[in-house]
Amino acid sequence: MLDSIIVKAPAKINLTLDVLHKRNDGYHEVEMVMTTVDLADRVHLQPLNSRKIQVESNNGFLPTDKSNLAWQAARILQERYAPKTGVKIYIDKKIPVSAGLAGGSTDAAAVLRGLNKIWNLQLSTEALAEIGAEIGSDVPFCVHGGTAVARGRGEKLTFLPAPPPCWVVLAKPAQGVSTKDIYSRLNLETMKHPDTGRMVRAIEEKDFHTICLSLENVMEEATFSLNSDVKMIKDRLQQYGAEGAVMSGSGPTVFALASGQSRADRLCNGLKGFMEEVHVVRMIGTPHKPL
Numbered sequence: 001m002l003d004s005i006i007v008k009a010p011a012k013i014n015l016t017l018d019v020l021h022k023r024n025d026g027y028h029e030v031e032m033v034m035t036t037v038d039l040a041d042r043v044h045l046q047p048l049n050s051r052k053i054q055v056e057s058n059n060g061f062l063p064t065d066k067s068n069l070a071w072q073a074a075r076i077l078q079e080r081y082a083p084k085t086g087v088k089i090y091i092d093k094k095i096p097v098s099a100g101l102a103g104g105s106t107d108a109a110a111v112l113r114g115l116n117k118i119w120n121l122q123l124s125t126e127a128l129a130e131i132g133a134e135i136g137s138d139v140p141f142c143v144h145g146g147t148a149v150a151r152g153r154g155e156k157l158t159f160l161p162a163p164p165p166c167w168v169v170l171a172k173p174a175q176g177v178s179t180k181d182i183y184s185r186l187n188l189e190t191m192k193h194p195d196t197g198r199m200v201r202a203i204e205e206k207d208f209h210t211i212c213l214s215l216e217n218v219m220e221e222a223t224f225s226l227n228s229d230v231k232m233i234k235d236r237l238q239q240y241g242a243e244g245a246v247m248s249g250s251g252p253t254v255f256a257l258a259s260g261q262s263r264a265d266r267l268c269n270g271l272k273g274f275m276e277e278v279h280v281v282r283m284i285g286t287p288h289k290p291l
């Protein structure tokens with residue numbers, strides 16, 4: 001058994017997000033293009049000789065009990081493959097919580113990848129992603145990282161090349177939203193669907209301009225109606241010269257893409273005048289390297 005390990009757990013953004021219909025199991029069939037950005041939690045894993053799973057974090061608002069998705073990931077692996085060991089998980093939280101950036105899902109994915117290594121389980125990435133789907137719909141993507149079209153509940157992944165290098169300005173309004181609530185408020189009859197095919201082609205052709213034109217998210221209307229700040233931030237980003245801007249996931253984070261750092265910094269400075277949580281990061285878009 002290896003000693004401690006620190007696993008980087010990056011946030012995701014949705015370049016497109018489409019909802020096709022509601023399924024009999026209560027979930028929705030989705031089609032969305034997801035990619036990773038360089039805003040990441042650091043998940044520290046330290047094996048324990050007892051069966052304890054202990055979670056700590058620098059963020060006092062995070063649950064440290066079994067409702068933490070990182071705890072759930074450790075429990076599943078322990079029950080199935082390593083009944084005699086435990087782990088201390090310390091989450092150095094950098095990703096805003098309840099933001100639409102898959103913060104909890106990426107921590108769970110980091111625990112799956114990290115424990116696979118330190119408990120020497122030798123599970124494939126596909127097997128870890130399958131386990132991840134039991135924890136949450138965004139976890140399989142977070143296990144792989146990179147850029148992908150996600151279908152089904154979010155677990156059926158078709159991988160794409162990385163988008164062209166660019167900057168991402170992430171703006172998170174203070175008030176969070178519940179993913180479940182936003183799904184239940186969607187108007188499936190009247191929504192305008194994104195052109196997912198155009199986004200996929202633009203990524204394959206590394207056509208930054210068309211990527212910006214193709215950013216679309218069917219959840220915006222529902223989130224805007226609950227939190228008017230979200231629309232206001234998107235409008236401001238467009239007024240300040242964003243090449244493209246859209247909400248990520250169920251929100252409330254809105255992001256803008258910029259081909260150069262100076263434009264990204266200008267957008268960030270414009271927003272900083274009236275909101276606190278703004279990050280300028282690089283798009284990553286390539287799958288995680290093996291640990």
Ligand SMILES: C[C@](O)(CO)[C@H](O)COP(=O)(O)OP(=O)(O)OC[C@H]1O[C@@H](n2ccc(N)nc2=O)[C@H](O)[C@@H]1O
Nearest residue numbers: 026027028030136137138139153154179180183249250
């Ligand atoms: C909005 C997205 O973040 C886009 O990437 C995801 O679709 C949500 O992924 P997630 O937060 O991992 O979602 P889960 O934890 O699996 O589900 C939370 C709740 O969202 C709803 N949900 C989620 C995924 C999906 N395909 N259909 C749904 O209806 C369900 O009500 C579920 O109870």
Ligand SMILES: Nc1ncnc2c1ncn2[C@@H]1O[C@H](COP(=O)(O)OP(=O)(O)OP(=O)(O)O)[C@@H](O)[C@H]1O
Nearest residue numbers: 068069097098099100101102103104107138179249
């Ligand atoms: N490790 C974790 N990090 C963040 N939130 C967690 C974690 N584990 C459980 N949670 C809980 O999950 C809820 C959603 O948090 P999260 O940051 O994952 O939202 P999100 O970014 O909107 O997720 P998604 O984009 O996957 O819908 C919060 O209520 C939080 O308390």
